[in-house]
Amino acid sequence: MRSLFVSIVVSAFLVGCGSTVPLNDVPVSDATAKVVSGADGENGASGVKGGGVAPVDLGQNDLQQGLPSAKRIVYFDFDSFVIRPEFQASIAENAKVILSRPNRKVAVEGHTDETGGREYNLALGQKRAEAVVSALTVLGVPSSQLEAVSFGKEKPAVLGSDEAANSKNRRAEIRYQ
Amino acid sequence: MIRLLLNHFRLGSLAFWALFFSLTASAQFRVEVSGVGLTQVPISVAPFKGQTASTPKISEIVQADLERSGQFRAVAATHGVLDEVSLPDLSVFRRAGSDALVSGSVSTLADGRIDVRFRLWDVVKGQDLGGQSFAVTATDARLAAHRVADYVYEKLTGDRGAFSTRIAYVTKSGPRYQLWVADSDGENAQSALASPEPIISPAWSPDGNQLAYVSFESRKPVIYVHNVSTGKRRLIANFKGSNSAPAWSPDGKTLAVTLSRDGGSQLFLLSAAGGEPRRLIQSSNIDTEPVFSPDGRNIYFVSDRGGAPQIYKVGVTGQGVERVTFTGTYNISPSISQDGRWMAYISRIGGAFKLHLMDIAGGNVRVLSDTVADESPSFAPNSKLVVYATQVQGHEALMTTTLDGKVKARLTGQNGDIREPNWGPFLN
Numbered sequence: 001m002r003s004l005f006v007s008i009v010v011s012a013f014l015v016g017c018g019s020t021v022p023l024n025d026v027p028v029s030d031a032t033a034k035v036v037s038g039a040d041g042e043n044g045a046s047g048v049k050g051g052g053v054a055p056v057d058l059g060q061n062d063l064q065q066g067l068p069s070a071k072r073i074v075y076f077d078f079d080s081f082v083i084r085p086e087f088q089a090s091i092a093e094n095a096k097v098i099l100s101r102p103n104r105k106v107a108v109e110g111h112t113d114e115t116g117g118r119e120y121n122l123a124l125g126q127k128r129a130e131a132v133v134s135a136l137t138v139l140g141v142p143s144s145q146l147e148a149v150s151f152g153k154e155k156p157a158v159l160g161s162d163e164a165a166n167s168k169n170r171r172a173e174i175r176y177q
Numbered sequence: 178m179i180r181l182l183l184n185h186f187r188l189g190s191l192a193f194w195a196l197f198f199s200l201t202a203s204a205q206f207r208v209e210v211s212g213v214g215l216t217q218v219p220i221s222v223a224p225f226k227g228q229t230a231s232t233p234k235i236s237e238i239v240q241a242d243l244e245r246s247g248q249f250r251a252v253a254a255t256h257g258v259l260d261e262v263s264l265p266d267l268s269v270f271r272r273a274g275s276d277a278l279v280s281g282s283v284s285t286l287a288d289g290r291i292d293v294r295f296r297l298w299d300v301v302k303g304q305d306l307g308g309q310s311f312a313v314t315a316t317d318a319r320l321a322a323h324r325v326a327d328y329v330y331e332k333l334t335g336d337r338g339a340f341s342t343r344i345a346y347v348t349k350s351g352p353r354y355q356l357w358v359a360d361s362d363g364e365n366a367q368s369a370l371a372s373p374e375p376i377i378s379p380a381w382s383p384d385g386n387q388l389a390y391v392s393f394e395s396r397k398p399v400i401y402v403h404n405v406s407t408g409k410r411r412l413i414a415n416f417k418g419s420n421s422a423p424a425w426s427p428d429g430k431t432l433a434v435t436l437s438r439d440g441g442s443q444l445f446l447l448s449a450a451g452g453e454p455r456r457l458i459q460s461s462n463i464d465t466e467p468v469f470s471p472d473g474r475n476i477y478f479v480s481d482r483g484g485a486p487q488i489y490k491v492g493v494t495g496q497g498v499e500r501v502t503f504t505g506t507y508n509i510s511p512s513i514s515q516d517g518r519w520m521a522y523i524s525r526i527g528g529a530f531k532l533h534l535m536d537i538a539g540g541n542v543r544v545l546s547d548t549v550a551d552e553s554p555s556f557a558p559n560s561k562l563v564v565y566a567t568q569v570q571g572h573e574a575l576m577t578t579t580l581d582g583k584v585k586a587r588l589t590g591q592n593g594d595i596r597e598p599n600w601g602p603f604l605n
Contacts, residue, residue: 107397116530117509117523117552118377118597119422120479120486122391122398123435123442123463126419130440148437149397150419154375 065176066097066106072174074132075167078113081127083135091132094174095139102145105177108132110150111157113166118152125150125172132172209585210247217250218333221275225295226260226282235283235293235322241362242326242340245577246562247584248333261296261308270300279329281308283318290314293321297329306332319365339559343601345369345379345388346566346575349594356390358405361557361600363575363588369405380423381601382449388599389413389423389432400434402449413451424468424476425449426493433457433467433476444478446493457495468511469493477501477511477520488522502535504542510553513537514560519580521545521554521563532565534580545582555600564588564598 065072071090074083083091098106110129112121129148137143158168222240243249254273259265259280270278281295296308309328311321320341327338342361347354354376359366370376374393381388388403398421400414414420418437425432432447436454444464445454458464462482469476470490477490485506491498502508507525514521520535524542529549535542550568557564557577564577569587573594578585588595 109396116507116525117466119435119466120463120509122377122419122421123465126437126442127463130437147397147417148419150437151375151393151398152377154377154393 066101066104066174067093069173074128074172074174076128076170076172078166078170079124080170081124081131083131088135091135092139095136095141097176098136098141098145101176102142104145106136106141106146107175107177108136108146108148109173109175110148111155111169111171111173112153113169114153114156114161115166116153118154122150122152122154125152128170128172132174209587210583215247215583217248218277219250219252219275220277220279220329220333221252221254221270221273221300222279223254223256223259223265223281225280225293226258228283233318233322235281235318235325236279238319238322238362239279239326239329242323242338243329245362245584245586246330246338246340247579247581248330261294261310265298267298267300267303270298275300277306277329277333279325281325286312291318291321293318293325295325295328297332319360323360323362336561337559337603339557339561339600339603342558342604343381343385344555344564344575344588345381345597345599345601346591346595347376347379347597348591349375349573349596356388356403357591358388359588363591363595366591369403369408370410377597378422379597379599380425381599382425383427383429383602385602385604389425391421391423400432402432411451413449414447414454416454422465422467426469427471427473433469433478435465435467444476457493458491458498466510468513470513471515471517477513479509479511488520503540508533512554512556512563514556515558516560519556519560521556521565523551523554532563532567532578534563534582543582545578545580546576546585548576553597553599555598557600558603564600566596566598 071093074087108129110125112124129150133146133148136146156169158165220243222236225235228235240251244251252273252275254270254275256265256269260282261280265278265280278298278300279295284292286292290312292312294310297306299306311324313321323341326340330338340361344359344361347356352373354372355368356370356376356379357366358369372392372394377391379388379390386405388405390401391398392401398419399412400420400423401410402413403410414434416436416438420434420436422435423432430449432449434445434447435442436445442463442465444457444467446457447454460482462480464478464480466479467476475490475492477488479486480489486509487500488502488508488511489498489500505524508522510523512521518537520537522533523530524533530551531544532546532551532554533542534545548567552566554563554565562577562579564575567574567576573596575588575595575598576585
C-alpha cells in the first residue's frame with residue numbers, strides 16, 4: 001500500500017514536471033516506454049509502469065549542469081544529424097546559459113544506437129555533436145567554449161535493441177564542465 | 178627391447194583410447210566444420226608423455242590449434258604411451274586413417290622450467306619428419322605447445338603457422354572494461370589495462386611490443402600507445418574533439434588516425450613518437466578506419482563520401498582516392514592480409530552485419546559468416562585465418578574462420594562479452 005502510494009506520488013510528480021526527468025536514468029525494463037520526441041509533457045510517459053518504481057535522480061539536475069538533463073539532450077532520427085525543430089528552444093536556453101558563463105567549458109557528446117561498427121558509429125556521433133555545436137555557435141556561443149566529442153555506441157542511455165531503445169540512444173548531450 | 182616396451186604399453190591401451198576419445202570430443206565442441214569438399218590432413222596427436230594435471234595438456238592444445246586452422250582433422254587411435262624418442266607402430270595410425278602423428282613429452286627441469294619435446298611422423302611414408310625441444314618457464318608452457326603446432330603446420334602445409342602469436346581484445350563486464358593480451362586461441366589472457374570507461378580499436382605495433390588503442394577514460398576518445406611488457410602508456414593523440422581509429426604503418430614509425438580537431442572525422446598521419454599530425458586527405462564527409470596495405474604504399478579507409486559508408490583506398494601521399502567496395506550500402510572495418518591478397522570487412526545485408534572477404538586483385542567477394550552482428554575482423558599474420566567479433570547466444574564473442582568460411586571456432590578464453598579482437602604479428 002505504501003509503495004503504491006509512493007508510485008502515485010512519483011508518477012504525479014513525473015507528469016507534473018515531465019521536462020525535469022533525466023531520460024538517461026529511465027529504467028531499461030520499461031518495455032512500454034514511448035518513443036521520446038523530446039517534446040515537454042511526453043517525457044513523463046516513461047515514468048512508473050506495472051507497480052515498479054522509476055528511479056528519479058534529481059542530483060543530475062543541479063545548477064552545475066546549467067540546465068536540467070531533459071533540456072541538455074537532443075534526440076536524432078535514424079541515420080540523421082539534423083536537429084529537429086522541437087529542440088531549438090532548449091538549444092537556445094543552453095546558449096543563453098553558456099553565454100552567461102564565459103569561463104565555463106561545455107562538451108557536446110554525440111551518441112548513436114547500437115547498430116553497426118564501433119568506429120563508424122564514433123564518426124556518426126561526432127557529426128551529431130558537431131551539429132549541436134554549430135547550432136550553439138549560430139546563437140553566438142564562442143567556439144572556444146565548446147568541444148564536440150563522440151562516444152559512438154559505447155555509452156547507450158538505454159539498453160536494448162528495439163526502436164524504443166535506439167531512439168533514446170541516438171542523441172547528443174550537452175555537458176557543462 | 179622395443180617390442181617388449183610396446184607389449185607393455187598395449188596393456189594400458191584401453192585407458193588411452195578413453196583419454197583420446199574425450200580429448201577429441203572436447204575439441205570438436207569448439208570447432209565447427211561446415212560445408213563439403215574440405216581437404217584436411219588427418220592427424221593423430223598422441224598424449225604427450227608426462228603431461229599431467231599440473232602441466233598444460235600440450236597435446237590437447239596442439240590438436241585444437243591444428244583443427245582450428247581448418248587444414249587438419251584429428252584422428253583418434255589406440256596406441257601405448259609415446260614420446261619423441263619412441264618408435265611408434267605406425268600401422269596402428271594408418272589403420273585408423275591418420276596421415277601424420279605427433280608424439281612428445283613434457284617434463285619439469287631442475288630449475289623449474291618445463292621441457293617440451295616432440296616428433297612428427299609421416300604415417301603414410303613411415304618417415305620421421307623431425308622434432309624440436311623447448312625449455313620454457315611454466316607460464317610459457319602453452320606457448321611451447323603453440324610452437325609445436327606451428328612446426329607441424331609448416332611441415333605439412335608448406336605455410337608458416339601462426340599459433341604462437343598473440344591476440345588483443347577487450348572485455349566488458351558490468352561497468353568494467355579490460356584490454357587483454359591472449360594466446361592466438363584466446364587462452365592464457367593477461368590484462369593489459371582495466372578502466373571504468375570504454376576501450377576500443379586496439380592495434381598491435383608491427384614489432385608486437387606495443388598496442389595503440391582508443392580510451393574514453395578522460396570522457397572523450399583519445400589515443401594511447403601502450404608498451405605491453407612494461408605497462409608504460411603514452412598519450413599520443415588528445416586533440417580537441419575525438420581521436421580514434423589508430424593504425425600502424427608497416428615500419429612502425431607512423432600511425433594513421435581519425436581526428437575531428439578541425440571539424441568532421443578526418444584522416445591524419447602521426448609520428449609514433451608523437452608530435453604534430455599531418456592531414457592525409459581533406460573531405461567534407463566522414464573518413465575513418467584507416468589501415469595500411471602491407472607494402473605501406475596505400476591506406477584503406479571507410480568514407481561516406483558517396484552517400485553511404487564504403488571502403489576506399491588512397492596513396493600514403495594522400496593522392497589517388499579509389500573506391501574499393503561496390504556492392505551493398507554499408508561496408509566498413511577493412512583488414513588487409515599480410516600477403517596483400519585479401520581484404521576482410523563487414524558488410525550489411527538486409528539489416529545483418531556479416532563478415533565478408535574480397536580477393537583484392539579480382540574484386541570477387543564472398544560471405545564468410547552466417548551470424549548477424551559481426552564486427553572488427555583481423556587477419557592472422559600468416560593470412561590464413563580471420564578473427565572477428567560477433568554475437569553468440571546473446572553474448573559478444575570472438576570467432577576465427579578459415580578464408581573459405583568452412584571451419585570456424587569460438588575462442589573460449591573468457592566469459593562474458595568479448596569484443597574488438599586484433600591479431601598480433603609473428604613473434605621471433
